[in-house]
């Protein structure tokens with residue numbers, strides 16, 4: 001496939017349905033839902049009791065009050081229970097806009113503090129991984145034959161640094177996976193509809209893919225990069241078989257999603273949770 005065709009595929013968005021699960025409003029990738037012995041969900045802000053301005057189902061511990069941090073821990077338990085996961089085994093990296101991916105192996109202690117990681121990969125079953133988002137791009141990657149999982153946080157810096165390319169490389173080189181057996185989901189994040197940036201953002205993003213031109217819209221002379229498409233293109237160029245990209249934009253739907261841009265920074269975090277079984 002030539003790079004123009006890959007770019008077109010990367011720009012394709014799919015409708016992802018919203019479902020009620022044990023009182024929570026969750027979203028799933030139709031493609032990932034078909035993967036056997038694999039569970040995943042993208043949370044929304046609906047379902048919990050978190051007070052404003054983090055209302056209503058905040059999973060992040062970024063707010064500095066003790067009440068807020070405890071509330072986030074309770075919400076993690078509620079989410080785990082809704083998905084029949086053990087919240088004590090959740091692995092939750094700190095997310096610092098790096099491209100570092102932690103490799104969690106069988107027998108490793110879970111609930112480790114991982115301050116300097118923006119992704120977690122594992123070949124192990126029953127090791128749920130949770131990352132947090134409020135506009136940045138959540139990416140899940142699964143090798144359906146070798147049974148390996150990687151969940152990543154790709155803001156514009158992580159995207160420019162090629163974190164998902166690194167995720168594919170890690171699964172391939174260290175865990176013996178094959179990109180042709182991998183499927184990926186690119187979840188709810190800010191769309192190019194709502195993401196006006198300075199020129200430095202597309203300049204740095206351009207290095208991450210072979211054909212960036214169509215992935216950045218120009219409106220009134222201002223660049224509007226499509227971060228979801230940049231991640232999808234990186235995945236396709238790394239050889240991933242299929243990528244399901246949601247059409248949900250976090251900033252367009254403030255009732256459903258936390259959006260850093262839409263809220264001027266005063267907001268909560270939704271989650272991307274995944275687990276092999």
Ligand SMILES: [Zn+2]
Pocket residue numbers: 190191192193194249250251252
């Ligand atoms: Zn939008």
